[in-house]
Every structure is written in structure tokens, then in C-alpha cells.
Amino acid sequence: MRSDARPPLALTLAAAAGLLFLHLPIVLIFLYAFTIEERTYQFPPPGYTLQWFAVTWNRPDVWPPLYLSLRVAAVATALALVLGTLAAGAMARTRFFGREQISLLIILPIALPGIITGMSLRSAYAMMEIPFSTLTIVLGHATFCIVIVYNNAVARLRRLSGNLVEASADLGANGFQTFRHVILPNLGSALLAGGMLAFALSFDEVIVTTFTAGQQSTLPIWMLNELVRPRQRPVTNVVAIVVFATTFFPILLAYYLTRGGSETAGSGK
Amino acid sequence: MTAAPTAAAAPAPAARAPAVLPDRGPGDRLSRTFWRRPGLLTALLIAPPLLWLGVVYLGSLAALLAQSFFSIDPFSGLTVREFTLATYAELLKPANLDIILRTVTMAAAVTAGCALIGFPVAYFAARYARGRWKALFYLGILLPLWSSYLVKVYAWKLILAKEGIVSWAVEGIGASAILNAVLALPVIGGNSLSTSYLGTWIVFVYVWLPYMILPMQAALERVPVSLLEASADLGATRWQTFRTVVLPLAMPGVAAGSIFTFSLTLGDYIIPQIVGTSARFIGLMVYQLQGTAGNIPLAAAFAVVPIVIMLVYLWLAKRRGAFDAL
Numbered sequence: 001m002r003s004d005a006r007p008p009l010a011l012t013l014a015a016a017a018g019l020l021f022l023h024l025p026i027v028l029i030f031l032y033a034f035t036i037e038e039r040t041y042q043f044p045p046p047g048y049t050l051q052w053f054a055v056t057w058n059r060p061d062v063w064p065p066l067y068l069s070l071r072v073a074a075v076a077t078a079l080a081l082v083l084g085t086l087a088a089g090a091m092a093r094t095r096f097f098g099r100e101q102i103s104l105l106i107i108l109p110i111a112l113p114g115i116i117t118g119m120s121l122r123s124a125y126a127m128m129e130i131p132f133s134t135l136t137i138v139l140g141h142a143t144f145c146i147v148i149v150y151n152n153a154v155a156r157l158r159r160l161s162g163n164l165v166e167a168s169a170d171l172g173a174n175g176f177q178t179f180r181h182v183i184l185p186n187l188g189s190a191l192l193a194g195g196m197l198a199f200a201l202s203f204d205e206v207i208v209t210t211f212t213a214g215q216q217s218t219l220p221i222w223m224l225n226e227l228v229r230p231r232q233r234p235v236t237n238v239v240a241i242v243v244f245a246t247t248f249f250p251i252l253l254a255y256y257l258t259r260g261g262s263e264t265a266g267s268g269k
Numbered sequence: 270m271t272a273a274p275t276a277a278a279a280p281a282p283a284a285r286a287p288a289v290l291p292d293r294g295p296g297d298r299l300s301r302t303f304w305r306r307p308g309l310l311t312a313l314l315i316a317p318p319l320l321w322l323g324v325v326y327l328g329s330l331a332a333l334l335a336q337s338f339f340s341i342d343p344f345s346g347l348t349v350r351e352f353t354l355a356t357y358a359e360l361l362k363p364a365n366l367d368i369i370l371r372t373v374t375m376a377a378a379v380t381a382g383c384a385l386i387g388f389p390v391a392y393f394a395a396r397y398a399r400g401r402w403k404a405l406f407y408l409g410i411l412l413p414l415w416s417s418y419l420v421k422v423y424a425w426k427l428i429l430a431k432e433g434i435v436s437w438a439v440e441g442i443g444a445s446a447i448l449n450a451v452l453a454l455p456v457i458g459g460n461s462l463s464t465s466y467l468g469t470w471i472v473f474v475y476v477w478l479p480y481m482i483l484p485m486q487a488a489l490e491r492v493p494v495s496l497l498e499a500s501a502d503l504g505a506t507r508w509q510t511f512r513t514v515v516l517p518l519a520m521p522g523v524a525a526g527s528i529f530t531f532s533l534t535l536g537d538y539i540i541p542q543i544v545g546t547s548a549r550f551i552g553l554m555v556y557q558l559q560g561t562a563g564n565i566p567l568a569a570a571f572a573v574v575p576i577v578i579m580l581v582y583l584w585l586a587k588r589r590g591a592f593d594a595l
Contacts, residue, residue: 026421086315119333122565175296206539228543
């Protein structure tokens with residue numbers, strides 16, 4: 001639907017208000033990182049300071065969760081990249097028996113609410129008496145990251161013309177050479193985009209993680225604890241800015257990498 | 270896949286002979302095998318992800334189901350691994366039924382809120398935005414969808430706090446009386462926005478809004494302008510066209526979006542914990558039962574409830590054609 005008519009004023013205002021509603025709250029997180037008031041969320045802040053960035057840097061309890069989150073996100077992304085690409089390769093190649101069911105299975109971990117994935121893993125760990133570790137967190141994260149990589153890769157593979165592959169074969173390349181020199185260069189930016197989205201998703205995931213982490217703290221779990229029992233509130237804001245930035249820039253980059261095709265980086269969350 | 274065209278171009282007698290494929294090493298020999306048996310390659314590609322999802326994900330779902338049929342020994346607090354329906358019977362206690370009903374009501378209210386607030390954004394983006402504005406709208410909806418969930422919830426804790434920006438703004442424009450009147454309403458009201466159902470609802474709507482806008486926009490993009498022009502030619506006013514042409518055609522998008530908003534609200538346990546009354550929701554029950562209470566069977570049974578509700582919901586949505594807009 002596209003029309004040249006001017007939009008009614010009420011519609012323009014309502015649309016603008018809706019967009020502002022989506023974005024203004026985030027701005028406040030930034031504002032409160034500079035407040036001098038550390039016990040309440042007084043607005044407007046009584047004064048501004050940069051000290052909380054230094055305080056956060058020196059708080060020893062912030063660093064281990066950050067390292068854990070980075071480690072989990074890196075391993076989960078690597079696993080998802082391999083598994084998601086393989087799945088995309090198979091699904092884009094041919095139609096085969098059970099294809100629809102497999103596509104449903106890939107999407108399911110992200111289609112069902114996170115609490116079900118989390119509680120399912122928790123039930124399985126309890127049944128098999130598996131102790132909580134970094135690995136138990138990674139298992140959950142990799143599972144819901146597969147679909148992100150898969151969506152990006154499968155969209156790109158569908159767009160990749162079959163003629164290119166046939167031409168490569170005509171020129172004497174075998175399957176592996178074709179993959180290395182024709183398919184991979186075409187797939188590269190889609191995989192990069194998928195990988196960054198998976199990283200962002202894993203880095204700030206909290207719903208599944210609380211069920212699979214036991215006593216360990218990832219950065220989002222640290223934040224959740226601070227939300228429930230706050231101390232030095234502006235420090236939480238500084239960490240929130242770090243989390244926001246760590247997810248914001250990969251998402252933006254992924255958008256620009258996959259722009260222009262029918263594929264849309266974010267539509268599969 | 271190397272020699273098919275060669276074989277096709279060769280004269281008739283040669284076409285019966287097996288295709289001549291180069292043999293320069295193991296790579297060629299493997300390629301040849303895959304070329305002759307394409308199913309083998311597909312199977313090799315799909316096996317690792319299928320194994321992972323089958324074992325880790327389906328295995329866990331099976332464990333969830335199994336746990337929900339176990340029970341907890343009231344004296345030792347240990348899980349009794351014998352089939353029983355007692356845990357599900359416990360779900361039917363009035364207190365637990367209340368929790369389920371409260372969660373479903375909240376999910377319905379959140380879905381309605383998202384549809385109302387999101388519709389103008391989706392409609393504007395689909396019909397009037399173009400070029401740079403179109404990209405801006407798209408990014409403007411996509412970025413909040415992907416940005417950190419916890420950061421967004423935290424932002425609302427700041428906004429709704431007693432001394433926060435909402436109170437400040439309301440006082441600034443002299444509307445305190447209105448806010449107090451709203452908070453004095455039974456059920457949805459409370460001491461302040463941050464301790465009322467109204468506050469919980471606002472945060473839910475905010476967090477899930479992009480999930481509603483995107484499918485609605487997709488549905489609206491597909492409405493041809495000629496249809497609107499035909500409606501106008503036949504003498505319909507703008508409002509009549511909107512109500513009888515645009516809205517019915519947007520409904521599959523709304524239904525698709527509602528699947529997300531409904532299911533995400535059903536399973537959330539963080540927002541009611543941070544903003545709202547102390548009343549419990551399904552997600553919060555699952556979280557507390559598996560954690561401090563250590564009652565994994567009842568937690569599992571509670572987690573099965575959203576699955577059942579969503580299956581019924583999906584079945585209804587499918588009958589209304591919601592999946593065409595996904």
C-alpha cells in the first residue's frame with residue numbers, strides 16, 4: 001500500500017507519538033548515569049557528575065559477570081554459526097521429507113516464550129543431575145541463536161542464483177572449490193550479520209539464563225539483582241549503557257549488511 | 270555437479286555412457302559421490318543441527334513434560350519420580366487458578382494496548398512513509414525490538430518511580446488530580462504507578478510493541494491502493510473506507526502480532542517483579558517454584574500452561590488466516 005495523498009494530521013501525530021514512546025525511555029537511562037543522586041530516581045537530577053564511570057570501573061563485582069557474558073556469547077555464537085549455516089545449506093538445497101517439520105523445530109526455541117526453554121533445560125538438568133556451569137548456559141543460548149543465523153543464511157542462499165554454481169561446475173570446480181570460491185563469498189556478509197545478531201541476543205539474554213546459570217552471574221543477571229536490590233543506582237545505569245551499546249552497534253551493522261534484499265536482519269527475533 | 274552439461278552436449282551414443290567427472294583427488298571423488306546421490310549431502314548437512322535441536326531442545330521439552338507428571342514428597346522435599354496427576358490437580362486450586370486467570374487477562378489487555386498504539390505507526394509506515402523516512406521508520410521499530418530487554422524494563426523503573434519523571438511532569442502541568450483519580454480506580458490502581466497493575470501493563474505494552482507493529486505493517490503493505498481508490502470512487506468517506514476496507518485487511522497482521530504479544534506476556538516473570546503489585550503471574554510462579562521453593566514438578570506443570578494456551582490460540586489464529594502475514 002503506497003499513496004501520494006498527504007497523511008491526515010491526527011495519523012501523523014499518533015505515529016510520531018508511537019515512535020517517541022518507543023525511544024524516549026532509553027534516553028533516561030543515559031541521563032541518570034550522570035546524576036549525583038544515588039538513592040532515588042529524582043527527576044530532574046539535582047546535579048551532574050562523571051564519577052559513576054570511574055566507580056563502575058573500580059567495582060570488582062562488575063567484571064566477572066562481564067567476562068562470563070562475553071565468553072558465553074562468543075561460544076554460543078560460534079556454535080550457532082556452524083549449526084545454523086549447515087541447516088540453511090540443507091534447507092535451501094532441496095525439498096525433502098520432513099522439511100516443514102524441521103523448519104518448525106528450528107524456529108520453535110524462539111517462538112515459544114523464553115521461560116519454557118529455560119524451564120525445560122532446568123528440568124532436564126535436574127533429571128540428569130547435571131551441575132550448573134558455563135556449559136549449561138551455552139547450551140541454552142546456542143539453541144535459540146541457531147534460528148537467527150539460519151534466517152539470515154537461508155534468505156541469502158535463496159537469493160544466490162543457481163546459475164553461478166552451475167557456471168563454477170562447468171569451469172571444472174568441484175563441490176568444495178565452488179563452496180570456497182563462489183558460495184562463501186556470497187554468504188559472508190549474511191553470516192556476519194547473523195553472527196552479530198546472535199551475539200547481541202545472547203549477550204543480553206536473561207530469561208533463559210536465570211534457569212540455566214545456578215549461582216553464576218552473567219551481566220544481565222547482575223543487572224537484574226541490582227534492579228531488585230539496588231545499591232549505587234547510577235552504577236547500574238553505567239552498566240546498562242554498556243549492555244545497550246554492546247547490542248546496539250552489532251544490530252545496526254547487521255541491518256546495513258543485509259539491507260536491500262528481501263532478507264531483513266531483525267525480523268526473526 | 271561437474272559434468273552434466275558435458276554429457277548433455279555429447280552425441281547420442283555418449284549420452285548413455287556414465288558422465289565423465291574429473292578425478293584430481295579426494296575432493297573430486299567426494300563431489301562426485303554427492304553429485305550422484307544428492308540426498309546424502311542434504312542428510313550430512315542437516316544431521317548436526319537436527320541432532321542438537323533433537324537432543325538439547327526436544328529432549329528438554331520431554332524432560333519438562335516428564336517432571337510435570339512427577340510430584341514432590343511433602344516431608345523430604347525430594348522429587349518422587351513416579352507418574353501422578355496430583356501436580357496438575359494442584360494447579361486447579363483456587364489460588365493457582367487465580368494466577369492463571371490474572372496472567373491471561375493481562376496478556377489480553379497488553380495485546381489490545383499494543384494493537385491500539387501500534388496501528389497508527391504501522392499504517393503510517395506502510396502507506397505514507399517513503400525513501401529515507403521509510404528506512405527511518407523501519408529502523409525505529411527494529412532497534413527497540415532488538416535492544417536489551419532488561420535495559421528497557423529498567424528505564425521504566427526510573428520513569429514510574431515515585432519521585433521520577435512521570436510524577437514531575439504530571440505536577441508540572443497541574444494534572445496530579447487526574448493521576449490520583451486514575452490510581453484510585455479499583456483493580457488497576459494502586460499507591461503509585463510503579464506498584465499498580467496499570468504500571469505493569471504500560472511496561473508490557475512498551476516492551477512488546479515492536480512485535481505487534483512489524484506484522485501489522487507487513488499486512489498493510491499488501492493492501493493495494495487501487496482498492497482504496499475504488500472504495501472512494503464508490504462514494505465511501507475516508508472513515509468508511511478505513512473501517513470496511515483497511516481494517517479487515519489488517520486483521521491477519523494484528524492476529525499474527527498478537528501471537529507474539531500474548532505468548533511473551535504469558536511467560537514473562539521479570540516485569541511483574543520489577544514494576545507492579547506483589548500479585549503473582551504464571552512466569553513468576555515458575556521462577557519462584559523452581560528456585561527458592563525447589564518444587565520442580567509444580568514449576569514444570571505451571572510452564573505447561575502457557576504451552577497449552579498458546580496451542581489453542583494458534584489453532585484459533587490459524588483458522589483466521591493469521592499465518593499468511595508472518
